[in-house]
Amino acid sequence: xxxxxxxxxGLVKPSETLSLTCTVSGGSxxxxxxxxxxxxxxxxxxxxxxxxYSGSTDYNPSLKxxxxxxxxTSKNQxxxxxxxxxxxxxxxxxxxxxxxxxxxxxYWGQGSxxxxxx
Amino acid sequence: xxxLTQSPGTxxxxxxxxxxxxxxxxxxxxxxYLAWYQQKPGQAPRLLIYGASSRATGIxxxxxxxxxxxxxxxxxxxxxxxxxxVYFCQQYGSSRTFGQGTKVEIK
Numbered sequence: 001x002x003x004x005x006x007x008x009x010g011l012v013k014p015s016e017t018l019s020l021t022c023t024v025s026g027g028s029x030x031x032x033x034x035x036x037x038x039x040x041x042x043x044x045x046x047x048x049x050x051x052x053y054s055g056s057t058d059y060n061p062s063l064k065x066x067x068x069x070x071x072x073t074s075k076n077q078x079x080x081x082x083x084x085x086x087x088x089x090x091x092x093x094x095x096x097x098x099x100x101x102x103x104x105x106x107y108w109g110q111g112s113x114x115x116x117x118x
Numbered sequence: 119x120x121x122l123t124q125s126p127g128t129x130x131x132x133x134x135x136x137x138x139x140x141x142x143x144x145x146x147x148x149x150x151y152l153a154w155y156q157q158k159p160g161q162a163p164r165l166l167i168y169g170a171s172s173r174a175t176g177i178x179x180x181x182x183x184x185x186x187x188x189x190x191x192x193x194x195x196x197x198x199x200x201x202x203x204v205y206f207c208q209q210y211g212s213s214r215t216f217g218q219g220t221k222v223e224i225k
Contacts, residue, residue, distance in 0.1 A: 035214075045163065045206055047214040060213065061119075094162055102210055104153035106174065108162035 002027040004095050004109035012089075012116050018082040022095030022109055029053050029071065033098045034078045035105060036069060038091040046091075050098070051078055058101075085116045120145055120209050122217035130225040137194040139220045141207035146187045151211030154183055154192045157219075158203045166205075167192065197222070 008020035022034065035050040049059035051069045059067050063082070071078040082089060092113050096105035121144040131137055141152070150170035155163035165174040167183035170190055180195040194201055202224050207217040 044218045045208075045216040047216070050214075058213075096162075098210075102149070102151055104165055104168040104174075104208065104210060105155075105163075106165050106168075108164075111162055 002097065002107045004097065004107055006093060006095050006109045006112035008112060008114070010113060010115060012085055012114060013118050014086055014116055015084055018080070018085050018089060018093075018114055018116070020080045020093055020095075020112060020114070022078050022080075024076045024078075024097075029073055029076045029078065033101060033103070034069075034071065035096050035098060036080045037094045037096060037105070038089075039094070039111070040088075040091045048080065048082075048093075050101075052101075087116050090114065090116045120147065120212050120215050122207055122209060122215055124205075124207060124217035124220045126220060127218075128221045128223060130223050131197055132225045133197050133199055135197050137192075137197055137201070137222055139192040139194075139205055139222075141185075141190040141192070141217050143188040143190070143209060145212075147190075147209045148211035150186050151209055152183075152185070152190050153208045153210065154181075155206045155208065156201075156203045157206065163206060194222075 003025045005023045012018045030053045036048040051057045068081040092111040094111045095109040097107040123142045125140045152170045154167040157163040171183045182193045204219045204221045
């Protein structure tokens with residue numbers, strides 16, 4: 001059974017960079033697409049971006065200028081960096097998997113709350 | 119960007135009743151690339167339906183999806199206590215966007 005686990009700081013200062021890592025266990029990161037999604041407290045879901053195990057990326061146009069997603073196949077991990085954060089970036093960040101580019105998200109991590117505050 | 123509008127915002131029903139949730143897209147969703155997710159408090163969303171009408175692995179047959187183009191529906195034939203949750207639709211045919219959610223609450 002594939003499992004995903006987010007990790008990273010729970011508190012980030014305004015204007016700094018939010019960094020999260022998703023560790024995949026129970027299966028290989030290869031041959032799949034991996035994505036980041038966020039959910040502000042009490043609100044809906046927003047797709048941030050996706051990466052194929054080979055490294056090709058696809059980002060939400062509204063966040064593209066601030067987002068970098070990378071993959072480390074040797075560690076079965078992929079990562080998110082979001083720079084110049086503000087309070088509006090406070091959210092639960094989920095990592096998830098999809099088996100092809102045009103596919104729904106079939107496995108999700110439990111989510112990691114990141115608060116942007118000084 | 120394809121905007122998904124879900125209705126109603128909240129659905130108040132009793133266990134055993136039928137729930138009908140709507141998801142309307144601002145433009146046609148190609149190849150019925152539409153999914154439905156269930157989310158309970160403090161949990162990650164769970165995939166229920168993909169391709170507008172295909173049930174994901176392990177999803178009970180009381181959940182069904184239908185629709186094409188711009189109008190999609192999730193139906194729960196008989197609500198079980200564990201079905202009271204928030205439901206999101208998502209399109210993945212043109213970038214990826216989510217609806218704002220429908221809360222199914224106990225009446």
